[in-house]
Amino acid sequence: MSSDRRISPVCLTAVDAPNAVSRELLRACAHFCVIPSHRHGHEPIAPNIDPTILDRVRAPGIVQIVGPSGAGKSTLIRALIRALPKQRLRIVHESLSERQRHTASFDLLSGDAAERAAILTHAGLGEPRLWALPAGWLSVGEQARLRLAMAMQDTRAGDVVIADEFASHVDRACAYALCRTTTRWAKRLGVTLIAASAHEDLESMLAPDTVIDAGTARVRPPRAPMPQTITIEAGTIDDYQQLAHLHYRSGKPAAVVRILRAMRKVPANIDPSNRLLAGVLLVSMPTLNGVWRQRAWPGHFGTRDKSINAHRLNAQVRTISRVIVEPRSRGLGIATRLVHAYLDAPLTPGTEALAAMGSVCPFLERAGMTPYEMVPDRPDTRLLDALIYLSIAPETLMHARVEPGSMLMRELVTWGKARKLLRAGQPSLEEIQRLTPIAACRLCTRPRAYAFTKGDWGDEPQNT
Incomplete structure (x- = not known):
């Protein structure tokens, strides 16, 4: 027999590698017919595209x-x-x-x-x-x-x-x-x-x-999509409490008269019930104060008799007081759908809402409500004028240091008392300092009011 060894044909695979590699790497690759080579620096070779x-x-x-x-x-x-x-x-x-x-x-x-x-x-x-x-x-x-x-x-x-x-x-x-x-x-x-x-x-x-x-x-060809459908239905206070911590307002809403929730159909690996609480909307009784209503409904709530105004307001207007969307469901249009669902069958002819971030998140407008820019009231206007005089931008007030006896200190005290954030008497410097981030947020925000009308104001309101 011949002593020559027959070598079976093999398929060598060239892999672009760094310029310097270890002998151990060469030895390991040789077992699998992989040949490290240096041809294009450290960038792997990219194939041609069809x-x-x-x-x-x-x-x-x-x-x-x-x-x-x-x-x-x-x-x-x-x-x-x-x-x-x-x-x-x-x-x-x-x-x-x-x-x-x-x-x-x-x-x-x-x-x-x-x-x-x-x-x-x-x-x-x-x-x-x-x-x-x-x-x-x-x-x-x-x-x-x-x-x-x-x-x-x-x-x-x-x-x-x-x-x-x-x-x-x-x-x-x-x-x-x-x-x-x-x-x-x-x-x-x-x-x-x-x-x-x-x-x-x-x-x-x-x-x-x-x-x-x-x-x-x-x-x-792409496979058929599997949309995760959203259903709007009646909700409960438990639904709100599950999502309440996500809202930027920490206080409680006014008396709640209706709750809607958005349920999202999801695969079982996300939720065994195949349903995920995606959002919630609360409808509350309106507050009495609201100068902007004169622009939305001229003369309707602006009579000289305050008791008539209050009676009309309680009978004919409800307020969308909270709209909260679960973080994993944001961007799906759920806030707009919740508002739209309520406006399709409102409790009263008039519906209103206030939004601190209305210009950034205009979902109320997308749902069909009319926006109204709110004019700063007298306490805010006075503090803004003082900040302009002191060359202080409202956003920098958030971390501003309040000096004892300064004009800034006096104006913050006046503003805080007008907002009922300070008690009567002279507050401590620490109490005044705590007002700076609150005032900054208030002055930097451009809140919008929203109104929507459906039906005749003379109609009897539905039961709440």
């Missing part, structure tokens, strides 16, 4: 890259980044820089307050309590959504936004809301969103226009 795929991703819409972990989704994304025009690309970065980690989340975006709040809401970060936190303090999932918002803010029509591991770091109830808000944003703006994820349920949530299988690098 022209059909390029045509799909160049058109505005939602593109999803699917496949299990290790199937090549990130490799395909690198190839797309190489093939697409750089000036059109908006890439969601994988991490925050050290400077960004120490910056408030809200301040990592540009634009005015309403623009920043809108982008954060589209990216699933519509919770104001998170905006002031350093970005590095956010959870892994919250940081992922913040990085998405940072990519979204500079996006223009015709751009391509690429998000690897899209919605991978959030729970599945939140993932659905994130898919809905991001899809709505992309289609409204006319951009291409390329989202990659190993989660098999994401396709039914995202409802993409195009699906690319990373394993075969081919386009396949």
